[in-house]
Amino acid sequence: MVKRAATGPVLGRALLILEAFGPRHTTLTLTDLARRAGLPLSTVHRLAGELVSWGALERDPGGRYSVGLRLWEVGSLAPRGLGLRERALPYLEDLSQVTHENVQLAVREGAEVVFVERIAGRRAVPVHTRVGGRFALSATGVGLVLLAHAPQALQEEVIGAPIERFTPYTVTDPAALRRMLADVRTNGFSVSDRQVTEDALSVGAPIRDPQGAVVAALSLVVRYGTVSPHALSPLVRSSARAISRALHSHPLS
Amino acid sequence: MVKRAATGPVLGRALLILEAFGPRHTTLTLTDLARRAGLPLSTVHRLAGELVSWGALERDPGGRYSVGLRLWEVGSLAPRGLGLRERALPYLEDLSQVTHENVQLAVREGAEVVFVERIAGRRAVPVHTRVGGRFALSATGVGLVLLAHAPQALQEEVIGAPIERFTPYTVTDPAALRRMLADVRTNGFSVSDRQVTEDALSVGAPIRDPQGAVVAALSLVVRYGTVSPHALSPLVRSSARAISRALHSHPLS
Structure with missing residues (x-):
């Protein structure tokens, strides 16, 4: 059951990017990420870049994205x-x-x-x-x-x-x-x-x-x-x- | 060592709100949150509301905020x-x-x-x-x-x-x-x-x-x-x- 985000456009899109990851989708290419988030490739590229720079996502040498350790650290405070x-x-x-x-x-x-x-x-x-x-x-x-x-x-x-x-x-x-x-x-x-x-x-x-x-x-x-x-x-x-x-x-x- | 976010204004502010939580600050009032994030109260109120509606933050009956279970779940995919x-x-x-x-x-x-x-x-x-x-x-x-x-x-x-x-x-x-x-x-x-x-x-x-x-x-x-x-x-x-x-x-x- 996926709750849809009742959020403004930018934050809402960033949260859609996070939602694209799942137990069977821990590592995603940019294309997969855009498809699963239902967002244009250019938007995902820009927002994913911002999320990587903060550490919420990580990018491997092959360019694939996964959830970053920094997000795990913040989540650990729940x-x-x-x-x-x-x-x-x-x-x-x-x-x-x-x-x-x-x-x-x-x-x-x-x-x-x-x-x-x-x-x-x-x-x-x-x-x-x-x-x-x-x-x-x-x-x-x-x-x-x-x-x-x-x-x-x-x-x-x-x-x-x-x-x-x-x-x-x-x-x-x-x-x-x-x-x-x-x-x-x-x-x-x-x-x-x-x-x-x-x-x-x-x-x-x-x-x-x-x-x-x-x-x-x-x-x-x-x-x-x-x-x-x-x-x-x-x-x-x-x-x-x-x-x-x-x-x-x-x-x- | 806190990395500062190289992000656009909205996402950047949302990430500053997440950064406000720490091992000795797992539960924060709106005022504390605004002070620790270095953002105006009205901005924090609006963005924290969006983060609560997605589940990245939770709000207790006393109105205090903490990191939400949903963020912990996403973080667990790291x-x-x-x-x-x-x-x-x-x-x-x-x-x-x-x-x-x-x-x-x-x-x-x-x-x-x-x-x-x-x-x-x-x-x-x-x-x-x-x-x-x-x-x-x-x-x-x-x-x-x-x-x-x-x-x-x-x-x-x-x-x-x-x-x-x-x-x-x-x-x-x-x-x-x-x-x-x-x-x-x-x-x-x-x-x-x-x-x-x-x-x-x-x-x-x-x-x-x-x-x-x-x-x-x-x-x-x-x-x-x-x-x-x-x-x-x-x-x-x-x-x-x-x-x-x-x-x-x-x-x-």
């Missing part, structure tokens, strides 16, 4: 990005070392999940999330937590729209999804049972800011059939509470 | 940021678990080191680096590696300028620094012996791209006096080579 990750990391590492399973940390951005950190378990079920990557709110353990605690209007929007099916187990029925979200709020954890891939189950729990608002979610992703969700939930919940406690001592902003 | 980090992370984790010491991964940006990842050792000597943070090239283990393999003109610029002293052991004499850099190239590793803090020693080694160019550096930082650099260097060098090999199979761009 409280919900590295700020959250730095505070949560020791607890994620503990959870990883205790379980050897996949550990994920995510926040909500509009109607999607954004993964802020993941630690892949050594012998764990493969998961395809990428730090900085997005996913539907309605299917993953972290997504169900974040959706259950999203503003009512957003919940209705997601439940009312067609829900993407990833496996035969993906819950797409609005009434069933509504019940799942109520369970998440009542139980304090979510269970995504083969809803994303047929071999994986994830259990998620909310991370709260000092005011009690849910600002992020933590999950463990295990191979389906190896561990029961009820065996995992106390571990995930207590780790999520430990991270909430850390946010109390060191707020994000 | 090949030298998360791209490098994702490929290197398994080797960094191995090194961390084998040694329980501090592991650092860094790249060079101009005349400075930028830390791309760090794993703090559980009982290791405290280090003050921050992911996304910068440091002088001339003092740290990773910095000495990156400086030793930087373009000749940059080496001369750094050696010719006054060198910041952090401890009585910081090498600031141009001739001595020149010898250290030659040693790094000859031996394939660097040693920063209490040059940053009096209790720490770090050993660094180069990470090379498939063409053989040094694109990053890896280091172990240990408490001074606990391990000899010559005991550490084979470990750091072999891990750095393993990461170089991983870049061969999965190039950064």
Whole structure:
């Protein structure tokens, strides 16, 4: 879901150039950049030059563009990005070392999940999330937590729209999804049972800011059939509470 | 060292707004933002609004601005940021678990080191680096590696300028620094012996791209006096080579 920029012409075009990059498009020629941004070659050439001179883009010896380290540095100041990750990391590492399973940390951005950190378990079920990557709110353990605690209007929007099916187990029925979200709020954890891939189950729990608002979610992703969700939930919940406690001592902003 | 943007007026001002944020300034009021960017309040108000609508900035309920998750997401596409980090992370984790010491991964940006990842050792000597943070090239283990393999003109610029002293052991004499850099190239590793803090020693080694160019550096930082650099260097060098090999199979761009 690409938000279109409600910006003035020059800044808007510069942001369209940044939007042209994506996980499968990390390096682009000038022609690709112009095509993906939907802008004239001359405009892109000039603005990309300005972005390179600041460091928001980099240009390789072959003339191809990629996102620059300087932009990564500024992005690293986002409280919900590295700020959250730095505070949560020791607890994620503990959870990883205790379980050897996949550990994920995510926040909500509009109607999607954004993964802020993941630690892949050594012998764990493969998961395809990428730090900085997005996913539907309605299917993953972290997504169900974040959706259950999203503003009512957003919940209705997601439940009312067609829900993407990833496996035969993906819950797409609005009434069933509504019940799942109520369970998440009542139980304090979510269970995504083969809803994303047929071999994986994830259990998620909310991370709260000092005011009690849910600002992020933590999950463990295990191979389906190896561990029961009820065996995992106390571990995930207590780790999520430990991270909430850390946010109390060191707020994000 | 802040590069000033050689950009047109609108984009240039938007970039000045982004530059206003820093590790000790992650959340700013409109007034602070205007003061730090050196721009009129009305200009900042309008441009910050555009940046918020795209997601490059976020505005909290109190009206304060911070860097937005969307910018962090775009920044995460920088090949030298998360791209490098994702490929290197398994080797960094191995090194961390084998040694329980501090592991650092860094790249060079101009005349400075930028830390791309760090794993703090559980009982290791405290280090003050921050992911996304910068440091002088001339003092740290990773910095000495990156400086030793930087373009000749940059080496001369750094050696010719006054060198910041952090401890009585910081090498600031141009001739001595020149010898250290030659040693790094000859031996394939660097040693920063209490040059940053009096209790720490770090050993660094180069990470090379498939063409053989040094694109990053890896280091172990240990408490001074606990391990000899010559005991550490084979470990750091072999891990750095393993990461170089991983870049061969999965190039950064």
